[in-house]
Amino acid sequence: MADTLRPETAVEVLDAVKWAASEETTLEVVGLGSKRGYGRPVEAAHTLDLSALGGITTYEPSELYLSCRAGTPMAEITAAVVEAGQMLAFEPPQATGGTLAGVIACNLSGPRRIMAGAARDHLLGFNAVSGRGEEFKSGGTVVKNVTGFDLSKLMAGSFGTLAVMTDLTIKTLPRPEKVRTVLARWRPDGVYDRAAMKAMSAALGSAHEVSAAAHVPAGLAQRSAVGRVSGPGGGVTGIRVDGPAPSAEHRAGELVGLMREFCTDVETLHSENSGTFWREVSESAYLERDGHQVWCLSVPPSQGAAVAIDILDNLHGEVLYDWGGGLVWMALEARDDAGAEVIRDVVERVGGHATLTEAAADVRDRVPVFHPQPAALSDVARRIKDGFDPKGILNPGRMATVD
Amino acid sequence: MQMPKPDEAVIARRQEIVRAMRDIVPGEGVIDDLDALKTYDCDGLMAYRQPPMIVVLPEDTAQVSAILRYCSENGVKIVPRGAGTGLSGGALPLADAVTVGLTRLSRILDIDFDNRAVVAQPGVTNLAITEAVADAGFYYAPDPSSQIACSIGGNVAENAGGVHCLKYGLTTNNVLGVEMVLMSGEVVRLGGKHLDAGGYDMLGVITGSEGLLGIITEVTVRILRRPATARALLLGFPTVEAGGECVANVIGAGIIPGGMEMMDKPAIHATEAFVGAGYPLDVEALLVVELDGPEVEVDHLIERVEVIAREAGASTIRRNETEEERLAFWSGRKNAFPAIGRITPDYMCMDGTIPRKELANVLARMRELSKKHNLGVANVFHAGDGNLHPLILFDANEPGELERAEKFGADILRLCVEVGGVLTGEHGVGVEKRDLMGVMFTEDDMKQQQRVKCAFDPEHLLNPGKVYPILHRCAELGRLHVHHGQIPFPDIPRF
Numbered sequence: 001m002a003d004t005l006r007p008e009t010a011v012e013v014l015d016a017v018k019w020a021a022s023e024e025t026t027l028e029v030v031g032l033g034s035k036r037g038y039g040r041p042v043e044a045a046h047t048l049d050l051s052a053l054g055g056i057t058t059y060e061p062s063e064l065y066l067s068c069r070a071g072t073p074m075a076e077i078t079a080a081v082v083e084a085g086q087m088l089a090f091e092p093p094q095a096t097g098g099t100l101a102g103v104i105a106c107n108l109s110g111p112r113r114i115m116a117g118a119a120r121d122h123l124l125g126f127n128a129v130s131g132r133g134e135e136f137k138s139g140g141t142v143v144k145n146v147t148g149f150d151l152s153k154l155m156a157g158s159f160g161t162l163a164v165m166t167d168l169t170i171k172t173l174p175r176p177e178k179v180r181t182v183l184a185r186w187r188p189d190g191v192y193d194r195a196a197m198k199a200m201s202a203a204l205g206s207a208h209e210v211s212a213a214a215h216v217p218a219g220l221a222q223r224s225a226v227g228r229v230s231g232p233g234g235g236v237t238g239i240r241v242d243g244p245a246p247s248a249e250h251r252a253g254e255l256v257g258l259m260r261e262f263c264t265d266v267e268t269l270h271s272e273n274s275g276t277f278w279r280e281v282s283e284s285a286y287l288e289r290d291g292h293q294v295w296c297l298s299v300p301p302s303q304g305a306a307v308a309i310d311i312l313d314n315l316h317g318e319v320l321y322d323w324g325g326g327l328v329w330m331a332l333e334a335r336d337d338a339g340a341e342v343i344r345d346v347v348e349r350v351g352g353h354a355t356l357t358e359a360a361a362d363v364r365d366r367v368p369v370f371h372p373q374p375a376a377l378s379d380v381a382r383r384i385k386d387g388f389d390p391k392g393i394l395n396p397g398r399m400a401t402v403d
Numbered sequence: 404m405q406m407p408k409p410d411e412a413v414i415a416r417r418q419e420i421v422r423a424m425r426d427i428v429p430g431e432g433v434i435d436d437l438d439a440l441k442t443y444d445c446d447g448l449m450a451y452r453q454p455p456m457i458v459v460l461p462e463d464t465a466q467v468s469a470i471l472r473y474c475s476e477n478g479v480k481i482v483p484r485g486a487g488t489g490l491s492g493g494a495l496p497l498a499d500a501v502t503v504g505l506t507r508l509s510r511i512l513d514i515d516f517d518n519r520a521v522v523a524q525p526g527v528t529n530l531a532i533t534e535a536v537a538d539a540g541f542y543y544a545p546d547p548s549s550q551i552a553c554s555i556g557g558n559v560a561e562n563a564g565g566v567h568c569l570k571y572g573l574t575t576n577n578v579l580g581v582e583m584v585l586m587s588g589e590v591v592r593l594g595g596k597h598l599d600a601g602g603y604d605m606l607g608v609i610t611g612s613e614g615l616l617g618i619i620t621e622v623t624v625r626i627l628r629r630p631a632t633a634r635a636l637l638l639g640f641p642t643v644e645a646g647g648e649c650v651a652n653v654i655g656a657g658i659i660p661g662g663m664e665m666m667d668k669p670a671i672h673a674t675e676a677f678v679g680a681g682y683p684l685d686v687e688a689l690l691v692v693e694l695d696g697p698e699v700e701v702d703h704l705i706e707r708v709e710v711i712a713r714e715a716g717a718s719t720i721r722r723n724e725t726e727e728e729r730l731a732f733w734s735g736r737k738n739a740f741p742a743i744g745r746i747t748p749d750y751m752c753m754d755g756t757i758p759r760k761e762l763a764n765v766l767a768r769m770r771e772l773s774k775k776h777n778l779g780v781a782n783v784f785h786a787g788d789g790n791l792h793p794l795i796l797f798d799a800n801e802p803g804e805l806e807r808a809e810k811f812g813a814d815i816l817r818l819c820v821e822v823g824g825v826l827t828g829e830h831g832v833g834v835e836k837r838d839l840m841g842v843m844f845t846e847d848d849m850k851q852q853q854r855v856k857c858a859f860d861p862e863h864l865l866n867p868g869k870v871y872p873i874l875h876r877c878a879e880l881g882r883l884h885v886h887h888g889q890i891p892f893p894d895i896p897r898f
Contacts, residue, residue, distance in 0.1 A: 062759070
């Protein structure tokens with residue numbers, strides 16, 4: 001019978017995993033369950049529910065770190081850092097909610113990733129229980145730390161397949177005083193994806209410390225709640241800068257000039273509209289999800305439009321670009337094979353990887369959700385998995401290529 | 404320092420191994436002359452020396468692959484070496500190992516401004532990357548003080564830092580991809596010009612793995628546009644506490660400077676005598692705070708930092724008016740190591756990180772330790788991120804002083820861990836801090852790290868004797884100790 005274990009302390013997590021290891025029975029590791037649909041479906045005998053293992057244990061804004069139990073909801077973390085005038089600089093998408101450990105385990109980062117690094121760059125240290133039923137820790141509370149292998153990187157993006165994190169320490173940073181988004185509004189009469197890539201590349205190659213750059217093509221932009229995004233009827237390219245008030249104003253002004261070299265209609269979004277726009281981007285809220293499967297492609301930024309156009313020549317759907325073109329969100333009409341072969345062929349030609357982030361469970365079961373690795377790498381990955389979880393008791397099947 | 408016992412059987416086969424290496428690397432790339440080998444007997448940690456069995460200097464990835472395949476098949480150990488500037492003995496040779504030097508892989512392969520990336524071979528120096536893109540206004544942010552000599556491959560192996568880490572991150576935050584040869588000889592690519600390679604983040608683990616997991620043969624780094632302006636403040640404080648308070652308050656005010664460096668009195672005096680930077684000599688702590696960005700931002704922030712410094716009790720506040728003056732502020736800090744070298748026959752450079760708030764406490768306790776061990780100490784400090792570089796002054800020709808300096812150093816690092824910090828911020832563990840790993844990690848912590856090592860190098864042929872004090876065999880590490888029985892927590896809520 002699949003039952004749920006709901007430990008309230010790290011010691012109880014240790015007991016639970018030890019027991020599962022000794023019985024060679026499998027565990028699905030969940031926080032609030034918000035990301036269950038991401039990755040391959042897990043079939044496990046028991047659920048290890050960490051939602052009762054919550055709470056911020058230490059938050060020292062002047063030391064720029066926060067430590068908490070694994071099951072602490074993102075909402076609680078966000079509230080605490082906002083109150084202290086800080087932020088998680090990797091801008092985790094807020095819509096899915098969930099726990100901090102879940103965000104880290106899936107290595108989810110928002111638009112700010114291009115400037116501030118990914119979720120994985122913000123995990124300073126952790127305590128965990130391996131699939132062997134052993135407690136271990138890595139890292140610490142300071143940013144500058146090269147003591148031993150950086151297992152934090154390995155935990156981020158491992159989807160709970162290596163160890164069950166019980167405590168995490170993440171880096172926090174001051175929240176910028178002012179935010180401005182320079183908005184290039186393209187004419188409604190055509191496709192400007194390639195021009196947008198060039199414009200974003202120019203902005204990112206400027207000295208203005210651009211904190212986000214996204215392109216929303218025509219049709220999708222019209223789904224925005226921000227009137228100045230949806231109104232004119234064409235696609236929009238957003239370039240965000242932030243910092244102390246005089247600086248944000250200055251940078252935005254300079255970027256308006258730069259964007260005018262590419263597009264005639266350029267204006268600036270201020271705090272609230274800017275916030276809404278980037279929330280929509282980070283949640284890829286513009287995509288038509290009904291009857292569609294969602295892919296997330298990571299490619300060299302200058303290749304974003306070429307990759308998407310190539311794929312859309314073969315498959316029906318729509319596209320949204322973040323990370324200056326380097327992150328390509330695609331919603332494609334649902335198919336049994338999810339178009340995986342076409343997509344991965346195109347991506348491999350330019351270098352990168354493609355993840356099927358949203359699809360029905362039976363499709364995610366059949367189609368490799370994560371980009372298949374060459375044999376030499378998948379062999380190493382398997383041996384890493386064996387080193388942490390030799391009996392394969394943690395989230396079996398979630399990453400497919402390794403478990 | 405106890406190193407793994409050399410394998411006499413391998414040493415006996417030295418000539419045969421030399422021949423095999425010459426088949427792979429023709430010309431002068433294989434060094435077996437005993438005098439020539441002495442050139443390679445240490446890295447930047449010069450207290451430990453051991454001539455290598457053989458040095459091989461491959462010229463391309465295929466040669467690196469063939470070397471590793473041969474050594475893997477023949478049970479020969481490998482010590483990877485970049486420019487040899489590492490400060491923790493990560494490239495210390497072994498008597499029964501082939502040292503593989505990567506200096507001949509020294510070409511920049513691709514400069515891609517559209518994707519803001521540079522692809523370089525591992526032997527390219529850190530500074531050469533910046534120089535290659537400087538004309539276009541770009542630079543590579545991590546800037547270890549050895550940047551003129553240290554190689555980018557070594558930077559990745561050590562996860563090198565520098566004075567700009569606080570704002571721009573360490574090497575790990577600036578590397579996009581690598582090509583790497585596994586001990587088996589297999590060549591793999593991790594990452595590229597795109598972000599966040601799929602699957603387990605091996606790129607993240609490789610970075611800072613100190614040559615224990617593979618040999619890097621190509622690196623892709625991100626480059627940034629140089630900020631429009633940079634201005635610096637030189638701040639002097641009557642007490643270390645006041646300097647520490649200023650650092651904490653700058654960060655607390657939400658300001659992340661491009662660089663924020665501190666020196667204590669002995670370091671100020673030594674550097675002033677050496678370069679004449681114009682540092683005040685009547686202060687206990689000196690801060691150099693640099694703000695970079697557009698002029699309006701820099702002017703705005705420098706104003707705020709000045710106010711914070713004044714409130715913290717700064718007795719000297721100077722702003723650079725010219726670029727020459729800014730460079731002069733930095734000249735003392737950047738020459739601190741050679742400056743200290745002038746006032747002492749030998750010095751040992753430590754590298755712990757502490758929470759910023761513990762700065763004054765740690766420096767006070769370090770003064771007590773200095774008395775206890777009867778050795779001087781000068782401190783330079785990446786204050787912004789809490790990374791201390793205490794320089795212990797000693798004379799290796801005085802009997803017992805090296806040992807005392809080592810004990811003093813170990814006490815300092817224990818102190819760093821005790822106050823919530825770590826053993827090494829940017830220099831690496833190598834052999835230098837290897838035997839202190841137990842201060843920070845439990846046996847289980849280290850075993851779990853070594854299981855990662857086993858996934859890459861199951862026979863422990865790559866750089867053995869570094870980082871981990873005890874080398875457990877992989878078979879032993881893999882064994883699972885199971886505790887059968889009833890579910891031992893009847894109180895856990897279940898549904």
